[in-house]
Amino acid sequence: MSASKLLKDIPDDIVSKILLPLSVNDLLRCKSVCKSWLSILSDPRFVKSQLAFSNETSDDRSCIAHTYTQGDDSDTTMSLVNLDSGQLVADLDFPFPQDEFPYMPPSLVCLVGSACGIVCVRCSYHSIFDIYLWNPAIKMSKLIPEGNIRGDEQRVVLGFGFNSIADDFKVVKLVSANNIFFAEVYSTHTNAWRNIEPGPSDFPTSENYDAYAKIFDVCVNGFLCTTGTNGMIAFDLDAEVFNCGIKLPVPEFNNFYHSTRIIEYNDSVAAIFWMSKYEDPAKMNLWSLDDEACLTGDGIQPSWTLRQNIDVNWKVDFVQGYFNNGDFLLQEYDNCYLYNPDNGEADLCTPGNEQARYFMNAFFHGQIFRYTKSLCKIAGFTKVHWTWNIDEDDSEDDS
Structure with missing residues (x-):
């Protein structure tokens, strides 16, 4: 036979x-x-x-990051990074055609988010502000239509997530103009933007930012979350409504100098507070949200549980996130550490000199996201070919 x-x-x-x-x-x-x-x-x-299957069997230590070559900030790309080894698994190039922009400054690209193997990337050049949805594994991407809302690009906040109820990827854009807040949402199902009315009553103050745009802290279980002036801001990706002013817990070291970020903790929403004045050792509080029903805006009051009270023996500039084995990804100047509060061990996960590549997010917070390879496609995807970086996995077809 x-x-x-x-x-x-x-x-x-x-x-x-x-x-x-x-x-x-x-x-x-x-x-x-x-x-x-x-x-x-x-x-x-x-x-x-x-x-x-990939989500169930793989760990959560594979991330996508914006990287650059040591000593050459113009040599910048997206990379897959394994946090355990600090190794760069692969350079991924970019979601746009190779000749799309005349040059590649390191601040050109902003990672907005990652979900189901799809990565949202914002590309900026002079007055051009393009948003791409990209699957690096199959080397395909889509330039989404331009939004309806205009404004000072320094007062723009972007978010990206997946609505599992409707199998729909969405991009959220907030703009602040004269202390009036406007918002719109893009859906891959409609391939169009829709104005959100009423708009948000608060505006993000998150430290999760890029040179050209701030981004939401995290997307958990269909809710985009970040911090605002009056508490936590949540956007329901299914109902497409904002809930602002969600009361946050008060950290035990309630101090003017502390920072706050919303992260994912054991598949739920959590708030991480850290205080690191000057070069002093850092203190961190981790609180988990008891019931996500309060995120829907139905008048349900939030309640929080203190999960960890942590002393770190060095300065912490930024908390990138938490991983399910108990490690926190912490940033101190241009180094990233995996820190386990149970044993106090800290492993440097920034690639070493022999690799000559460093995380681009050293000065642009929030450019590391968990990433899982997938076959997911979005209507309108086209193949992206780059010739200067051909790797052994460049064997995919256009089917």
Whole structure:
């Protein structure tokens, strides 16, 4: 019996189970085996199953980061980083065509968020402010339409997340003009922006920023969250409504110098406070939100539980996030550390000199996001080809 005949005789559900554990790169190669495999791998049900399998079986230590080459700030790219080893797994190039912009300054690109293998990237050049949705694993992206709201670009806040209820990726844009706040949301289902009315009653004050745009702190369970002047701000990606002024807990070291950020903690919303005056050792408080029902804006009052009270033996400039094994990703000037408060151990995860690449977010906070490779596609995706950085995984087809 020929190999092709044998493949045809295997039921599709068995083929799906065989293919499911393979890496995304191997799955892309398998699309070329035969038409039936191409059909199976292109089926949205398989794409969902593959993503769910990856989320269940892989750790949360793979991240996407904006990086640059030491000594050459103009040599900048997006990279996959393994936090445990501090190794750069791969350079990913960019979501836009190679000749789209005349030059590549390090501040040109801002990572807005990452969900289900899709990365939201904002690209700025003079008066051009483009937003791309990008799947680096399959080297495809989409330039989304320009929004309806205009304003001072220094008073813009962006957020990106996935609405699992409707299987819809969304981009949220807030603009402040003369202390009046406007907002709009882009949906991949409609490929259009919609004005949010009423708009938010508060504006983000998060330290999560880039040279060209601030971004929401985190997206958890369908809610984009960040800090505002009057408490926490939440945006419900399904209902497309804001809830502002959500009362935050008071840190035990209530001090003028402390900083606040909303993060994900064990699959729920949490607030991390840290105080690090001058070069003094840092103190951190971690509080988890008891019930996310308060994020919907139905008048439910929030309650918080203090989870950890942490003393760190060095200055902390920024808290990037928390990982499910108990580590915090902390930033101190141009170094990133994985810190485990249980044993007090801190592992430097910034790539060493031998790799000559450093996290771009050293001075632009918030440019590291968890990332899981997937086969997810969005309507309107086109292939992105870069010729100056060809790696061993550049074997994907356009199917």
